[in-house]
Amino acid sequence: MAALNFKHALFCAFITLLISYPILGFNLEAKGINVTIVGADTTTILGVLLAAVVVFLFQLFRDQIMGRVGDLRSLTAGKPKEPMAENRRAKIESWVLTGIVVLALFWPFFMSRGAVDLATLVLIYIMLALGLNVVVGLAGLLDLGYVAFYAVGAYTFALLSQYLGVSFWVALPIGALLAAAFGLVLGFPVLRLRGDYLAIVTLGFGEIIRILLNNWTTLTGGPNGIGGIPDPTLFGMEFGRRVKEEGNTSFHETFGIAYSGEHKVIFLYLIALVLAVFTALVIRRFMRMPVGRAWEALREDEIAARSLGLSRTAVKLSAFTIGAFFAGFAGTVFASKQGFISPESFVFLESAIILAIVVLGGMGSQIGVVLAAIAVTILPELAREFSEYRMLIFGAAMVLMMVWRPQGLMPMRRIHIELKKQE
Amino acid sequence: MLEVKNLSMRFGGLLAVDQVSLDVKEREIVSIIGPNGAGKTTVFNCMSGFYKPTGGKILFEGQEVQGKPDYKISRLGMVRTFQHVRLFGQMTVVENLLVAQHRHLNTNLLAGLIGTPNYRERERKSLDRAAYWLDRVGLLELANREAGNLAYGQQRRLEIARCMVTEPKMLMLDEPAAGLNPAETKDLNQLIVSLKEDYDVSVVLIEHDMSLVMDISDRINVINQGRPLASGTPEEIRQNDDVIKAYLGEA
Amino acid sequence: MQDLLYFSQQLINGLTIGSTYALIAIGYTMVYGIIGMINFAHGEIYMIGAYTALIAITGLASLGVVWLPLILIVALVCAMIVSSSMGWAVERVAYRPVRGRHRLIPLISAIGMSIFLQNYVHLAQGSRNIGFPALIDGGFTFGSDGAFQMSLSYMQITIFITTLICMTALSLFIARSRTGRACRAVSQDLGMANLLGIDTNRIISATFVIGAALAAVAGLLLGMYYGSVDPLFGFIAGLKAFTAAVLGGIGSIPGAMLGGLILGVSESMTSGYLSGEYKDVVSFGLLILILLFKPTGLLGKPEVEKI
Numbered sequence: 001m002a003a004l005n006f007k008h009a010l011f012c013a014f015i016t017l018l019i020s021y022p023i024l025g026f027n028l029e030a031k032g033i034n035v036t037i038v039g040a041d042t043t044t045i046l047g048v049l050l051a052a053v054v055v056f057l058f059q060l061f062r063d064q065i066m067g068r069v070g071d072l073r074s075l076t077a078g079k080p081k082e083p084m085a086e087n088r089r090a091k092i093e094s095w096v097l098t099g100i101v102v103l104a105l106f107w108p109f110f111m112s113r114g115a116v117d118l119a120t121l122v123l124i125y126i127m128l129a130l131g132l133n134v135v136v137g138l139a140g141l142l143d144l145g146y147v148a149f150y151a152v153g154a155y156t157f158a159l160l161s162q163y164l165g166v167s168f169w170v171a172l173p174i175g176a177l178l179a180a181a182f183g184l185v186l187g188f189p190v191l192r193l194r195g196d197y198l199a200i201v202t203l204g205f206g207e208i209i210r211i212l213l214n215n216w217t218t219l220t221g222g223p224n225g226i227g228g229i230p231d232p233t234l235f236g237m238e239f240g241r242r243v244k245e246e247g248n249t250s251f252h253e254t255f256g257i258a259y260s261g262e263h264k265v266i267f268l269y270l271i272a273l274v275l276a277v278f279t280a281l282v283i284r285r286f287m288r289m290p291v292g293r294a295w296e297a298l299r300e301d302e303i304a305a306r307s308l309g310l311s312r313t314a315v316k317l318s319a320f321t322i323g324a325f326f327a328g329f330a331g332t333v334f335a336s337k338q339g340f341i342s343p344e345s346f347v348f349l350e351s352a353i354i355l356a357i358v359v360l361g362g363m364g365s366q367i368g369v370v371l372a373a374i375a376v377t378i379l380p381e382l383a384r385e386f387s388e389y390r391m392l393i394f395g396a397a398m399v400l401m402m403v404w405r406p407q408g409l410m411p412m413r414r415i416h417i418e419l420k421k422q423e
Numbered sequence: 424m425l426e427v428k429n430l431s432m433r434f435g436g437l438l439a440v441d442q443v444s445l446d447v448k449e450r451e452i453v454s455i456i457g458p459n460g461a462g463k464t465t466v467f468n469c470m471s472g473f474y475k476p477t478g479g480k481i482l483f484e485g486q487e488v489q490g491k492p493d494y495k496i497s498r499l500g501m502v503r504t505f506q507h508v509r510l511f512g513q514m515t516v517v518e519n520l521l522v523a524q525h526r527h528l529n530t531n532l533l534a535g536l537i538g539t540p541n542y543r544e545r546e547r548k549s550l551d552r553a554a555y556w557l558d559r560v561g562l563l564e565l566a567n568r569e570a571g572n573l574a575y576g577q578q579r580r581l582e583i584a585r586c587m588v589t590e591p592k593m594l595m596l597d598e599p600a601a602g603l604n605p606a607e608t609k610d611l612n613q614l615i616v617s618l619k620e621d622y623d624v625s626v627v628l629i630e631h632d633m634s635l636v637m638d639i640s641d642r643i644n645v646i647n648q649g650r651p652l653a654s655g656t657p658e659e660i661r662q663n664d665d666v667i668k669a670y671l672g673e674a
Numbered sequence: 675m676q677d678l679l680y681f682s683q684q685l686i687n688g689l690t691i692g693s694t695y696a697l698i699a700i701g702y703t704m705v706y707g708i709i710g711m712i713n714f715a716h717g718e719i720y721m722i723g724a725y726t727a728l729i730a731i732t733g734l735a736s737l738g739v740v741w742l743p744l745i746l747i748v749a750l751v752c753a754m755i756v757s758s759s760m761g762w763a764v765e766r767v768a769y770r771p772v773r774g775r776h777r778l779i780p781l782i783s784a785i786g787m788s789i790f791l792q793n794y795v796h797l798a799q800g801s802r803n804i805g806f807p808a809l810i811d812g813g814f815t816f817g818s819d820g821a822f823q824m825s826l827s828y829m830q831i832t833i834f835i836t837t838l839i840c841m842t843a844l845s846l847f848i849a850r851s852r853t854g855r856a857c858r859a860v861s862q863d864l865g866m867a868n869l870l871g872i873d874t875n876r877i878i879s880a881t882f883v884i885g886a887a888l889a890a891v892a893g894l895l896l897g898m899y900y901g902s903v904d905p906l907f908g909f910i911a912g913l914k915a916f917t918a919a920v921l922g923g924i925g926s927i928p929g930a931m932l933g934g935l936i937l938g939v940s941e942s943m944t945s946g947y948l949s950g951e952y953k954d955v956v957s958f959g960l961l962i963l964i965l966l967f968k969p970t971g972l973l974g975k976p977e978v979e980k981i
Binding site for chain 1: 711712722725726728729732733736752755756759760762763767768771772775776777778779780781782783785786787788789790791792793794795796797798799800802804805807909913916920949951952954955958959961962965966969
């Protein structure tokens with residue numbers, strides 16, 4: 001056994017060297033038209049060797065190590081925490097959530113402009129992730145083209161404002177509804193496909209929409225994108241220094257305060273906050289409604305659900321459409337925040353990031369998704385040198401989550417419907 | 424009420440069901456028996472719309488239903504259970520019954536979001552109906568447990584209750600007694616008879632437990648290797664030489 | 675005549691690209707045939723193969739080796755070894771622990787792996803595309819001067835011949851060898867093969883290794899054909915190859931070949947007669963249509979839903 005382990009460990013270490021040394025150890029450098037090869041610095045080489053040694057030792061003592069880890073787990077599992085009563089937990093949860101929202105309402109007034117701007121982005125991601133969570137977490141449909149609906153929302157606002165001069169508040173519902181309509185039309189033919197095929201088809205749709213945006217230059221400006229998207233107004237008050245639209249007044253003049261660029265940023269943040277809270281509440285409500293139960297039933301056992309008269313297409317389509325609706329919402333806010341959009345913001349990687357948020361947060365769990373959105377957006381900003389490794393770490397984290405904790409960091413606590421005792 | 428005429432189902436080169444006919448009248452319990460692999464479950468799958476039969480007709484209340492999608496057949500009032508219990512394991516017992524009642528609920532999303540009185544009234548009614556049926560199958564105490572954690576016999580009963588809350592006209596039970604102990608089988612026997620007597624439901628039953636079949640069936644159809652072998656009352660089947668040779672004798 | 679030459683040129687270009695798609699598609703189709711999962715990271719394995727080949731070629735050039743066959747063989751062997759090791763490691767780390775869980779879990783794990791590998795190469799080799807030397811140049815031209823000339827390059831011929839050799843070798847391997855027989859058994863019924871004493875883990879590893887090796891061959895060929903590589907090189911090619919696998923009928927090796935060729939030709943016809951920009955739209959559109967109307971593909975076997 002020991003000899004076998006040793007051979008296996010040696011083999012694994014050798015493979016580690018094979019997959020890391022050629023790629024990490026030799027750097028290709030383009031000099032003019034010639035390509036030359038440069039050996040990597042000693043730290044990289046040492047790192048590669050160290051990795052091989054670590055793999056060797058791990059494989060050699062695998063049984064002991066895994067046994068230890070197992071012991072640790074059973075130790076912690078041996079002292080289970082007293083499970084809180086269902087209703088008490090729900091009460092605490094809603095208090096905490098209210099507290100967070102109240103705090104979020106006030107903190108932008110004490111923060112720097114950059115921080116508020118970043119927080120707006122976080123809120124947009126929260127909306128996206130909550131919407132995708134309906135599709136992936138609740139209905140169990142893997143949508144890899146989710147970013148397409150986000151693009152529909154953003155481009156709807158951009159085009160409407162450019163060609164028709166439509167304002168943010170009018171564009172917001174139109175963008176969301178149009179995204180939902182796209183979801184309905186695209187979803188209808190594809191939703192009878194099996195899970196993994198569905199994933200690939202949605203990925204294909206997402207790419208097609210991006211390529212069209214890129215090439216339909218006359219309408220969308222192609223890769224150059226669309227600029228000059230207006231900011232939202234507050235009851236006809238603009239937040240710019242000068243009023244752009246006739247009939248509008250400006251915010252700082254109406255209230256007789258000095259002009260500040262921060263007003264606009266904070267206003268946008270507050271809009272995003274309200275919309276994110278709205279998204280969370282509506283989806284929470286859906287989860288307790290028959291449609292929410294139908295999503296779950298179909299996810300758990302499609303055949304049984306069909307045998308009870310649930311139409312597979314209708315149920316899946318509702319999840320897909322609702323998810324798309326909120327992506328459209330987020331897209332409109334995003335277009336308004338950036339003031340400029342181009343197809344580059346809607347690549348597959350963006351879908352992957354949103355999916356990573358949902359997966360890390362625990363599919364189906366709202367609080368988990370919110371926390372994951374915050375972590376995924378803010379961590380790379382906090383540590384600049386870390387941001388280069390961001391996607392590398394995302395990828396690794398997705399794999400690790402699937403292997404160790406597929407239910408996510410904060411697994412979904414189902415909102416049960418209780419049958420009260422009838423006396 | 425239900426008429427199956429010359430039903431055939433072919434998978435590639437295999438003729439799994441060949442010219443099977445069957446009829447069920449109102450308030451009747453009809454059994455389909457036959458050795459393993461005789462094609463009984465395939466007949467069920469055709470009747471419930473999971474398979475599209477390659478030949479023959481299925482008439483339910485005079486309407487042709489062969490080849491219709493499964494969920495539409497279920498909405499007509501033909502609801503089935505499965506050989507291997509299929510519950511929504513992570514949902515609670517009562518939620519399993521609520522899912523089944525989606526048709527009795529207002530499907531209007533907006534009404535649900537706002538929580539109109541009408542919507543809430545319907546929600547309450549479906550909870551009441553769920554409670555009634557849980558009481559009826561003796562699972563009321565376990566209403567808020569996860570369905571996946573129930574004992575096997577309880578899961579079987581929950582599956583039948585889940586069919587009943589949809590208020591079906593005809594219930595198709597695929598080996599409901601499989602894996603049950605004698606006492607549970609006896610309870611099941613009474614439950615099925617009561618579904619017919621008290622709730623005017625016709626029952627089509629696939630079952631291997633001969634005592635149960637002989638006890639409660641009004642008529643029995645025997646299938647062997649996809650082909651119909653005999654049909655008649657339990658008494659006639661018991662004395663049929665072909666059946667004894669092909670099926671009972673073998674067992 | 676002119677039109678015919680133009681058409682033939684598109685056909686040749688399409689068949690060239692199509693046969694490399696087929697080489698990559700083998701990896702998808704074999705893995706799907708055996709464990710029923712989409713190996714989303716397969717495109718990255720192919721990209722790593724291309725990078726390794728380029729590193730080997732550049733390394734040999736700096737050592738002063740000029741004999742072309744030696745360069746090509748060393749590059750090919752290096753690429754195949756590194757890609758296969760990667761394929762083996764990926765299966766071991768990211769797929770084996772989640773095998774048998776709900777279908778979406780291995781798929782998400784594979785997407786994570788794909789992102790990881792893309793960024794691994796990105797960090798090690800930079801994000802810019804790097805020129806790939808055209809080692810095989812020249813070719814035949816047809817048609818008169820001053821008008822459209824059709825060309826068939828030696829590189830294209832090399833691609834055809836290499837693909838043909840690889841496919842024949844693979845078919846023989848699957849049909850004749852012990853491992854090949856075990857592969858077929860495992861793809862029919864994994865549980866039963868296990869009971870009969872076939873080491874299914876070893877067979878699954880073998881399919882990943884074989885698929886990766888063929889992807890590495892495609893990496894070298896396409897790298898030389900396109901003349902450059904970058905870390906995103908594998909993503910689109912992977913999707914195309916997956917489309918080819920589905921088109922031909924996933925799980926079927928001749929299907930992968932057929933699907934690859936059809937896809938390659940339809941793409942080159944689109945760029946030849948419509949616009950190069952829309953060739954991706956055509957292939958994704960083709961994928962969607964196939965999945966909707968004939969999800970078993972052209973040569974796949976129908977599945978019966980078990981209840």
